[in-house]
Amino acid sequence: MQPTILITGVGKRIGLYLANDFIARGYHVIGTFRSHYASIDTLSEAGADLYCCDFNQADEVDTFIDAIASKYRQLDAIIHNASQWLPDNSPLAASDVMEQMMRVHVTAPYQINLGLEKLLTTGERLTDIIHLTDYVATKGSKKHIAYAASKAALENMTLSFATKLAPKVKVNSIAPALICFNDHDDEDYKQQALAKSLLEREAGEIEVLNAVNYLLGSHYVTGRSLALDGGRHLK
Ligand SMILES: NC(=O)C1=CN([C@@H]2O[C@H](COP(=O)(O)OP(=O)(O)OC[C@H]3O[C@@H](n4cnc5c(N)ncnc54)[C@H](OP(=O)(O)O)[C@@H]3O)[C@@H](O)[C@H]2O)C=CC1
Numbered sequence: 001m002q003p004t005i006l007i008t009g010v011g012k013r014i015g016l017y018l019a020n021d022f023i024a025r026g027y028h029v030i031g032t033f034r035s036h037y038a039s040i041d042t043l044s045e046a047g048a049d050l051y052c053c054d055f056n057q058a059d060e061v062d063t064f065i066d067a068i069a070s071k072y073r074q075l076d077a078i079i080h081n082a083s084q085w086l087p088d089n090s091p092l093a094a095s096d097v098m099e100q101m102m103r104v105h106v107t108a109p110y111q112i113n114l115g116l117e118k119l120l121t122t123g124e125r126l127t128d129i130i131h132l133t134d135y136v137a138t139k140g141s142k143k144h145i146a147y148a149a150s151k152a153a154l155e156n157m158t159l160s161f162a163t164k165l166a167p168k169v170k171v172n173s174i175a176p177a178l179i180c181f182n183d184h185d186d187e188d189y190k191q192q193a194l195a196k197s198l199l200e201r202e203a204g205e206i207e208v209l210n211a212v213n214y215l216l217g218s219h220y221v222t223g224r225s226l227a228l229d230g231g232r233h234l235k
């Protein structure tokens, strides 16, 4: 039976990288996207089942959950990757920054995990939920306070869902630091960011894929957070 994996935020970067690799390995990929990039058409042509869904809109998330629950009987894994790295100096009001961070990183994963629980617990196989969090969930961030707080809440949900869904579902976090720069990052920023870890490098999307594959292959890891941070905690 072809394994089925749901990945949120597949339009670009890490989510797109994961979706492409899982398709190449014969998985059936369900994906959510917000902006419609050319990558969305390419993924669809490759067989992915894609849904446009803005996690800032709770009703859109409910509609997405209903669509999956009516179309699929079972899921092997859910990867909560969708995220916005909103700085506190955003033009948005402070309350809107915090609300948006909590909606995309906490409310939507909460809605999806509860709404699709039955699809993860049918049959005998061990299934997975993976939350993409962030090194700053445990360290804080003076420029991304709301973002870091929401990622800390997502880390806490890993503990709760691991307890609630055992023994049928493993629930873990992956907490990256510098995986991939953004196109708008200038050289000064890049040098500053690289210098924050012992290994002083940009890990690349493959680092997250390797961590995802390790967790999916495990039969004994749950309620844990895998740090992918180049030794930043020791610098
Ligand atoms: N890149 C890195 O170095 C690091 C990444 N991480 C985490 O890894 C994960 C992947 O990172 P990365 O690939 O850089 O992520 P990106 O910032 O590139 O965005 C991921 C995807 O999430 C989507 N998204 C954003 N807001 C919403 C929303 N409100 N509703 C639905 N989808 C939304 C984006 O859609 P759109 O294109 O429309 O904005 C995008 O396709 C994230 O959880 C991130 O926090 C953690 C530490 C470091």
Ligand SMILES: Nc1nc2c(c(=O)[nH]1)N=C([C@H](O)[C@@H](O)CO)CN2
Binding pocket: 082, 083, 084, 085, 134, 176, 177, 178, 179, 180, 181, 182, 193
């Ligand atoms: N949703 C996102 N979250 C994060 C991003 C990003 O681009 N999108 N980038 C980072 C940084 O790489 C940071 O880890 C190092 O400066 C953090 N989170």
